[in-house]
Amino acid sequence: MSKQDSEKYLLESIRLAMGNVKGRESATWPFGAVLVRDGKILARAVNQVDDLCDPSAHAEMQALRIAAKALGSTDLSRSVMYASGYPCSMCHTAMLLAGVKQVYFAYSNEDGEPYDLSAARGYEELARPEGRRELPVIGHRVRDAGEDLYQAWQKAVDEDRATV
Numbered sequence: 001m002s003k004q005d006s007e008k009y010l011l012e013s014i015r016l017a018m019g020n021v022k023g024r025e026s027a028t029w030p031f032g033a034v035l036v037r038d039g040k041i042l043a044r045a046v047n048q049v050d051d052l053c054d055p056s057a058h059a060e061m062q063a064l065r066i067a068a069k070a071l072g073s074t075d076l077s078r079s080v081m082y083a084s085g086y087p088c089s090m091c092h093t094a095m096l097l098a099g100v101k102q103v104y105f106a107y108s109n110e111d112g113e114p115y116d117l118s119a120a121r122g123y124e125e126l127a128r129p130e131g132r133r134e135l136p137v138i139g140h141r142v143r144d145a146g147e148d149l150y151q152a153w154q155k156a157v158d159e160d161r162a163t164v
């Protein structure tokens, strides 16, 4: 991936993000993303959190959704994400799970901080020990739930495989 290519795709992500700021009746979140594989653009996307009333509709998430639907697969390995802003921890994990191999960003968390557009909060939260998180995630092992859920899943998957 040459520097020229990364610059070209980042410029495209910024152009998309600017469309959220200027190309509309009222501005929404200034984020855009482009997902590329083998020199081909798989998806272009913008933040649609407000438009879709969906807290997960970040530009990077929307790019993953568009690409996965188009390919009929959630395996997006070998792809590279170009994001106008530093990806948040949700997007980072989604990209990791989809096999995205690299992410380039244009605007850093430091750039975003004065405008409350930094993605640092999620990373800081995850870096805290479990007992000190803003959002406690509480394990409660439920006894007598009947058949073990994960064992049942493994069995079902194994049976499905055996019939293929």
Ligand SMILES: Nc1nc2[nH]cnc2c(=O)[nH]1
Residues within 6 Å of the ligand: 029, 031, 032, 046, 047, 057, 058, 059, 060, 083, 084, 085, 086, 087, 088, 117, 119
């Ligand atoms: N990188 C990025 N950061 C965000 N913070 C809030 N929304 C977004 C988004 O769509 N992309």
